[in-house]
Amino acid sequence: MSEKPTVPMTNGFESKTPFLIGVAGGTASGKSTVCQRIMEKLGQQHKEQTERRVVCISQDSFYRTLTTSERLRAERGQFNFDHPDAFDDKKLLAVLKDILDGKKVEVPEYDYITNSISNRSHTIYPADVVLIEGILVFYFKEVRELFHMKLFVDTDSDTRLARRVPRDIMERGRDLEQVLNQYMNFVKPAFEEFCLPTKKFADVIIPRGADNLVAIDLIVHHIWDIMYKKRPAKISNGCNGHIEEEG
Numbered sequence: 631m632s633e634k635p636t637v638p639m640t641n642g643f644e645s646k647t648p649f650l651i652g653v654a655g656g657t658a659s660g661k662s663t664v665c666q667r668i669m670e671k672l673g674q675q676h677k678e679q680t681e682r683r684v685v686c687i688s689q690d691s692f693y694r695t696l697t698t699s700e701r702l703r704a705e706r707g708q709f710n711f712d713h714p715d716a717f718d719d720k721k722l723l724a725v726l727k728d729i730l731d732g733k734k735v736e737v738p739e740y741d742y743i744t745n746s747i748s749n750r751s752h753t754i755y756p757a758d759v760v761l762i763e764g765i766l767v768f769y770f771k772e773v774r775e776l777f778h779m780k781l782f783v784d785t786d787s788d789t790r791l792a793r794r795v796p797r798d799i800m801e802r803g804r805d806l807e808q809v810l811n812q813y814m815n816f817v818k819p820a821f822e823e824f825c826l827p828t829k830k831f832a833d834v835i836i837p838r839g840a841d842n843l844v845a846i847d848l849i850v851h852h853i854w855d856i857m858y859k860k861r862p863a864k865i866s867n868g869c870n871g872h873i874e875e876e877g
């Protein structure tokens with residue numbers, strides 16, 4: 631057994647060791663939205679990066695650099711971005727280990743239009759809770775074993791496709807034909823082969839994603855307990871002892 635966290639899940643955690651939460655699920659299941667809701671409810675969304683006690687990182691920042699021929703295929707929607715080989719899992723592992731060591735790390739922004747990491751990056755400062763979201767965050771064993779808590783966002787495939795199409799057209803510079811072809815050729819088969827089988831590793835499955843306010847509240851309260859029970863002194867200048875209410 632390698633890299634098992636030394637940190638017990640419910641008894642607080644060692645000084646400077648962040649509580650690492652993996653958030654997996656199919657494309658457009660609502661992983662990013664669920665993470666945003668968690669951040670909002672913990673009052674973290676509008677804080678400066680340096681002030682944040684809860685931070686979120688996307689696995690997409692760890693897509694590997696494509697070769698010239700792969701880049702040309704990607705431009706035609708013929709590259710499989712849903713296969714584990716598309717990721718630089720060694721880099722993801724190294725960054726997560728640095729985070730667990732309490733180090734500050736740089737995480738690049740991913741650009742879905744150029745299919746490459748952009749020249750912008752985010753500095754992730756040591757935080758109490760770090761969320762890592764992505765389709766295959768539970769696929770790589772060594773990465774999976776670093777998480778103290780694993781969430782799987784479980785949304786019906788038809789809902790996911792219905793959300794992915796407008797998102798990719800409006801936000802990721804794609805056209806309808808390309809989105810549908812990519813979905814049929816790569817996204818759907820890879821989801822079934824690589825992503826769905828990782829659901830069994832989850833500690834908590836969130837049906838319906840961000841619509842599931844009860845599940846999100848339970849998770850937020852659990853995170854809140856971890857932050858509050860271990861570090862009450864920091865609460866007054868952290869989350870202000872306040873979990874935001876609905877509405």
Ligand code: ADP
Nearest residue numbers: 656657658659660661662663664793797840841
């Ligand atoms: P993922 O990160 O899993 O790919 P996103 O959170 O980006 O999923 O959600 C995919 C798309 O669906 C986005 O455009 C998002 O705004 C939308 N979306 C997510 N959750 C909901 C929801 N509960 N109701 C309506 N739209 C949603």
Ligand code: C5P
Nearest residue numbers: 656657658711712742745746764765817
């Ligand atoms: O946010 P979401 O989980 O949907 O992001 C992962 C998806 O992004 C994958 O299903 C992959 O097909 C897609 N992707 C893409 N083009 C890229 C990188 C990822 O369409 N350049």
Ligand code: MG
Nearest residue numbers: 658661662663
């Ligand atoms: Mg996302």
